Amino acid sequence: MDGFSGLLHGFGVALTWYHVMLMVIGVLLGILVGVLPGLGAPNGVSLLLPLTFTMDPVSAIILLTSMYWGALFGGSTTSILFNIPGEPSSVATTFDGYPMAQNGRATEALSFAFLSAGFGAIVGVLLITALSGWVTQFALKFSSPEFFGVYFLAFASFVGLSGAPPLKAAVSIALGFSLAGVGMDSVSGSLRLTFGFDVLLAGISFLVAVIGLFGIGELILTIEDGLKLDGIRAKITPRDVLRTAAQMPKHWATLLRSSIVGCWMGITPGGPTAASFMSYGLAKRFSAYRANFGKGEPDGVIAPETADHSAGTSAMLPMMALGLPGSATAAVMLGGLMIWGLNPGPMLFVERPDFVWGLIASMYLGNVVAVVLVLATVPLFASILRIPFAIIGPLIVVVCFIGAYTIAGRPFDLWLALAFGVLGYVFKKLDYPIAPLILAMVIGDKAEDAFRQSMIMSKGSLTIFWSNPLVTGLMLLGLVLLFWPLLGTLRQRLRPSRV
Amino acid sequence: MARKLGIALGFLAAGMAGAAAQGWQPTKPVEFVVTSSPGGGTDNFTRMIQSIILKYKLIDQPIVVSNKGGGSGAEGYLVSKTAAGDPNKVIFGTNNAYLLPYVAKLGYKFSDLTPVAALALDEFLLWVKADAPYKTAKDYIEAVKAKPETYKMGGSQSKDTDQTLTSILSTVTGAKFIYVPFQGGGAVGTQLAGGHINSHTNNPNESIGQWKAGQVRPLCVFSPARLPAGPKVTETQGWADIPTCKEAGIPVERFQMPRTVWLPAGTPAGAVQFYEGVLKKVSETPEWKEYIARTVQTGQFLSGDSLKAFVANDDKLSREVFEREGWIVK
Amino acid sequence: MVARWQAELGMAAFLAVIGVITIIGAMEYGVGWSPSGPEPGAFPFYMGIIILLASLANALRATLPRLRPPRWAEHAFLKPEQLRLVLGFTLPILGLVVVSLMLGLYVGMALYLFGTLVLQNRYPMLKAGLIALATPFLAYLLIERVFKVGMLKGPLEAWLGL
Structure with missing residues (x-):
């Protein structure tokens, strides 16, 4: 059973009152988890997991995935309103979402984020519906060199854009990679850069860094401006949401490109976080309003959100068909699958079509439910901005530290969050770019692992990165994107001399 | 009831x-x-x-x-x-x-x-790709011995159970592998199904899906006795049909976690x-x-x-x- | 007042130290190229080198007046009143961290909220007290009751038997 008939069957399974209720509960819990920094989707889903042991697998996966969608949406909310990414994948949303909110366009930014996220999610599910067999075959072609190529491509499409002084960007990137290297090195099985401190054993959590660099750092900057912010007086009416919706078609190019990037990263699987960075980078590169990026450009919200969600949804395919988790949350669901007695693999589609197609159908429904619910919360969340900074400031600080602790229950993370907060503040004042540091932290150890695995396979020969058309293509495309800004300046320099 | x-x-x-x-x-x-x-x-x-x-x-x-x-x-x-x-x-x-x-x-x-x-x-099993020419574990080990350090054995993490087992296997049989560490059993399984490595030693539930789908195939189980017979996994075989490694001529009595x-x-x-x-x-x-x-x-x-x-x-x-x-x- | 170049120099020096620490840490594990690819320390080693060299260059740029970008002179990095604001905000956070590590996060956040709201923002005692008590309570309900995640606790919670 495949494609259309499977999907119809799936809707028959998913469209019951019970399942719709589970979706609503899942999405609402997910929004809550997503809004709180630190307490992310993986935690949320694993907390629900024991509840599902006694449920029917179809109902169980609907509950868990709905929670995931809710968390993905919720994570963007705090990114836009407070510059605190609730989920790792919504870091890139802060770049333009937060400036938009600061300019009094919070409702618009939130609506853009949710609508484009919904769009991305639907594209992701469409891909799964139509091309599952082909995609699975394609994903099997990926080994360590190809993974390295994927990370390289994501990295190349993002760096070189910040406009920051190159020396400082270099420091940022190298610092990010070094931080990612702290802790257990999975290729050699030894501890690195821990200097014998047990607190560094588990590495430096990228989420703590994000809470500090973005959340607390931004608060210090706000305070320093000396403005006793009275909150932003934004009038919020449901009509704003509709007006933004009407603008969506104008951004079709960004939507389309970002969906493709997202699906690509979901399947390969490079992960939603890297997808959102890559998509943001490409949007900026191809935009006519490049100078507006980072100052509140709607495309800068649409691009990461679309990619993030299409990656999140399409990552369900490698999870089911290959047993490969594309994100931390998918890893938890995979564990659930095994406990429910389902074996991920191509045969899952044949043996349990009710499960697979029920899940796929529920992804359409769940995302629609999520968009509706989350849009309904826009006025509520946007009105938080009206609370005077004198109160909301300390409360955000408290939420940040609760978040920093709940990530892993490590007291040391409180110190780290504070240190990263101060670092973020100084970095921003001295034009050290923060985004490349974060991206380096996200993909650093994965890229390094993939590189070293490739080297083990090839016995130390670099030619493995040119050993087949797929990896060669990835590397070439990466190189082109990496040197694109340089090519641009070269062209500009050559042109006047010709005239 | x-x-x-x-x-x-x-x-x-x-x-x-x-x-x-x-x-x-x-x-x-x-x-x-x-x-x-x-x-x-x-x-x-x-x-x-x-x-x-x-x-x-x-x-x-x-x-x-x-x-x-x-x-x-x-x-x-x-x-x-x-x-x-x-x-x-x-x-x-x-x-x-x-x-x-x-x-x-x-x-x-x-x-x-x-x-x-x-x-x-x-439990740990020795898996190869389904279309690999080796009928038994012994065949595979002989092939590895004939060309030392060309066959890739995948496993999760480094200096952990999979690599330990690979090392034991090398010592008792004299077959030298290239051990490639990946993030987890799922990743290792996919690498074998895609033909990027030659074998791995995944736990049963890490690879059952791919066995069912005819992508990979177990050669032997590192257990003192055969696994309990359950429902058939593939059309012809179930867990109990897999010989123990000792039966298959590999002198590793048991390796369990x-x-x-x-x-x-x-x-x-x-x-x-x-x-x-x-x-x-x-x-x-x-x-x-x-x-x-x-x-x-x-x-x-x-x-x-x-x-x-x-x-x-x-x-x-x-x-x-x-x-x-x-x-x-x- | 802190001038921009002073701040730049300080930051570059700090990062250079981080670079050196990274290099030293990486040296423990071999930084060469073995038959099976780079050794465990190689990658962090070169990252440390990049941090160190780029920071030295940045430091040089900050020290030599000729190399400084002209716009650095336009604004001070921190004016005294800004410093006062920043410290007034950051020091209580430091207090929050220290108290939380000793007495648990619930007590820490209650004291922090009460302190900042009353002393800094001149909020009425009663309202501030209400916020300071309600926040840990809500956090407890949400984090520990709904999501069943453990929180950093101190002697008070032990005494209450939570």
Whole structure:
């Protein structure tokens, strides 16, 4: 059973009152988890997991995935309103979402984020519906060199854009990679850069860094401006949401490109976080309003959100068909699958079509439910901005530290969050770019692992990165994107001399 | 009917818990420390136990599960030291509890852990790609021996069970592999299905999906006896049809990974007895037996002396490998 | 007043130290190229080198007036009143961290909220007290009751038996 008939069957399974209720509960819990920094989707889903042991697998996966969608949406909310990414994948949303909110366009930014996220999610599910067999075959072609190529491509499409002084960007990137290297090195099985401190054993959590660099750092900057912010007086009416919706078609190019990037990263699987960075980078590169990026450009919200969600949804395919988790949350669901007695693999589609197609159908429904619910919360969340900074400031600080602790229950993370907060503040004042540091932290150890695995396979020969058309293509495309800004300046320099 | 039975069992279990309540009892919420990240094998093991304890109300206090998987799980075992004497923290892990301190400089020693029980043994199999020409494990090993260090053996992590087993395999047969460490069993499985590596030693439930789909095929199981016959996995074969490695001519008697439970150092003996009792009851529930069967592990409850003996034996075996490979840090 | 170049120099020096620490840490594990690819320390080693060299260059740029970008002279990095604001905000956070590590996060956040709202923002005692008590309570309900995640606790919680 495949494609259309499977999907119809799936809707028959998913469209019951019970399942719709589970979706609503899942999405609402997910929004809550997503809004709180630190307490992310993986935690949320694993907390629900024991509840599902006694449920029917179809109902169980609907509950868990709905929670995931809710968390993905919720994570963007705090990114836009407070510059605190609730989920790792919504870091890139802060770049333009937060400036938009600061300019009094919070409702618009939130609506853009949710609508484009919904769009991305639907594209992701469409891909799964139509091309599952082909995609699975394609994903099997990926080994360590190809993974390295994927990370390289994501990295190349993002760096070189910040406009920051190159020396400082270099420091940022190298610092990010070094931080990612702290802790257990999975290729050699030894501890690195821990200097014998047990607190560094588990590495430096990228989420703590994000809470500090973005959340607390931004608060210090706000305070320093000396403005006793009275909150932003934004009038919020449901009509704003509709007006933004009407603008969506104008951004079709960004939507389309970002969906493709997202699906690509979901399947390969490079992960939603890297997808959102890559998509943001490409949007900026191809935009006519490049100078507006980072100052509140709607495309800068649409691009990461679309990619993030299409990656999140399409990552369900490698999870089911290959047993490969594309994100931390998918890893938890995979564990659930095994406990429910389902074996991920191509045969899952044949043996349990009710499960697979029920899940796929529920992804359409769940995302629609999520968009509706989350849009309904826009006025509520946007009105938080009206609370005077004198109160909301300390409360955000408290939420940040609760978040920093709940990530892993490590007291040391409180110190780290504070240190990263101060670092973020100084970095921003001295034009050290923060985004490349974060991206380096996200993909650093994965890229390094993939590189070293490739080297083990090839016995130390670099030619493995040119050993087949797929990896060669990835590397070439990466190189082109990496040197694109340089090519641009070269062209500009050559042109006047010709005239 | 099934539900009634469940309720009856629940009462029975509650009654048993009441009877055991003479000794130590937790007085505040109990924390289950998982030495893997969410979704890992140890995580599933812990959450399964948690749900059974909740269902049969085996512990009166609420249970909080926390994942401390940093440093291959060392972060979780460190709790034994930082929370020394705290009987409300229970640590769930594998044999890396006593093997990790060999390969990395850590803030805890194995003696800091108070053993409680082991509930299951996870099995290891030798897998190759389905269309590989080797009929038996012996064939494959001969092929590897003919061309040393060209065949790639995948596994999860480094200096962990998979690499240890690969090393044992090399020593006893003389076949030299290139060991490639990946992030987890899922990734390793996909690499084999895609033909990027030649073999791996995944646990049964990590590769059952791909076996069903005819992408990979098991050659032998590193267990003293064949696995229990369940429903057929492929059209012609089930778990019991896989020969043991010894049958197949590879002199490795057994290689299994225990799923273990520990308490911090200096915990009162009463607490150890309490959790041992709880876990014993867990291991006797139908839910547990179903979980064991579904994940094709071997259910075996070890505690007290039997656990000590198992650990001592496993420790000795692995230590030999670690010494030979030069993995031990001083 | 802190001038921009002084801040730049300080930051560059700090990062250079981080670079050196990274290099030293990486040296423990071999930084060469073995037959099976780069050794475990190689990658962090070169990252440390990049941090160190780029920071030295940045430091040089900050020290030599000729190399400084002209716009650095336009604004001070921190004016005294800004410093006062920043410290007034950051020091209580430091207090929050220290108190939380000793007495638990609930007590820490209650004291922090009460302190900042009353002393800094001149909020009425009663309202501030209400916020300071309600926040930990809500956090407890949400984090520990709904999501069943453990929180950093101190002697007070132990005494209450939570």
